[in-house]
Amino acid sequence: MHLAYPAVLAALLFCVGLYGVLARRNAILVLMSVELMLNAVNLNLVAFDVWLRDTLHAGQSLTLFVITVAAAEIGIGLAIVLAVYRARGTSDVDRLRDLAEPPAVPDPAQLPAEEAAA
Amino acid sequence: MITLAAETRGFLSPAGVEIVFLLVGLVTLGAAVVTVTTRQLVHSALWLVATLGGLAVEYLLLTAEFIAWVQVLIYVGSVVVLLLFGLMLTRAPIGRSPDADSGNRPVALGVAVVSAGLLVTLVVDAFRSTWIDVSPARGTTDIMGAALFRHWVLPFEALSVLLLAALVGAIVLSRRTAPSADGAGEDR
Numbered sequence: 001m002h003l004a005y006p007a008v009l010a011a012l013l014f015c016v017g018l019y020g021v022l023a024r025r026n027a028i029l030v031l032m033s034v035e036l037m038l039n040a041v042n043l044n045l046v047a048f049d050v051w052l053r054d055t056l057h058a059g060q061s062l063t064l065f066v067i068t069v070a071a072a073e074i075g076i077g078l079a080i081v082l083a084v085y086r087a088r089g090t091s092d093v094d095r096l097r098d099l100a101e102p103p104a105v106p107d108p109a110q111l112p113a114e115e116a117a118a
Numbered sequence: 119m120i121t122l123a124a125e126t127r128g129f130l131s132p133a134g135v136e137i138v139f140l141l142v143g144l145v146t147l148g149a150a151v152v153t154v155t156t157r158q159l160v161h162s163a164l165w166l167v168a169t170l171g172g173l174a175v176e177y178l179l180l181t182a183e184f185i186a187w188v189q190v191l192i193y194v195g196s197v198v199v200l201l202l203f204g205l206m207l208t209r210a211p212i213g214r215s216p217d218a219d220s221g222n223r224p225v226a227l228g229v230a231v232v233s234a235g236l237l238v239t240l241v242v243d244a245f246r247s248t249w250i251d252v253s254p255a256r257g258t259t260d261i262m263g264a265a266l267f268r269h270w271v272l273p274f275e276a277l278s279v280l281l282l283a284a285l286v287g288a289i290v291l292s293r294r295t296a297p298s299a300d301g302a303g304e305d306r
Binding site for chain 1: 153159170176201231273
């Protein structure tokens with residue numbers, strides 16, 4: 001089999017997951033996209049393990065480990081999303097702005113003038 | 119420059135396994151695209167099942183049989199169920215929700231298209247004449263069990279500790295606060 005097939009499929013799946021991570025609003029959908037990216041990496045690992053004929057089977061073993069870590073990550077991530085939803089009433093990632101900088105910090109010297117003008 | 123393997127097989131010699139790989143790959147990629155673009159959140163989780171199942175078939179075609187069944191068991195069996203539980207518990211809208219995508223969707227599309235073009239160009243250029251020999255199976259349960267418990271025992275055991283820690287952490291994080299604190303524990 002041509003090695004380019006699994007490699008190209010993995011690259012495209014990774015980019016689809018990248019789009020999902022950047023564009024989705026619900027935190028659980030972001031986690032789904034992260035799973036897509038991890039699966040793309042897994043496909044690469046399996047394909048290169050089979051290509052290199054590794055006697056230690058490092059690629060497939062690492063794939064198993066990535067699957068396990070992804071399961072742990074999805075468990076913890078969903079628990080965090082549920083805790084955030086319980087505390088805030090929403091799980092949209094672009095509404096959780098507590099750590100964001102305020103959009104425009106008004107200059108304290110201009111503030112009384114603007115208030116006087118308004 | 120053409121290597122010896124490329125001389126004997128040509129650039130795109132369609133063997134049966136390659137055709138099957140290509141078709142299943144198209145289905146997988148389409149399901150992935152629908153997963154990240156659909157506006158119905160539960161449908162997104164169900165399309166993720168199609169994507170992960172297609173990837174399991176790809177593992178089978180790459181003779182990684184054990185990984186394929188692990189993929190079916192863990193991803194399709196438990197991770198998607200967990201995601202569906204998460205969607206239900208956060209009261210995701212069942213029908214079509216117009217605000218499933220955030221405002222930076224064009225930027226995300228641009229980043230994804232640029233990185234896809236870059237990666238595909240690089241990968242095709244690098245592995246144009248590289249071939250996988252799949253005739254002896256390399257990932258049966260026998261081989262993988264021997265490799266896992268002969269060479270990778272220590273990471274395996276460390277991962278079991280990691281799973282235990284993740285389990286305890288998930289329980290602690292999702293535990294409700296006591297109802298007598300300030301009435302905050304009465305939700306659901």
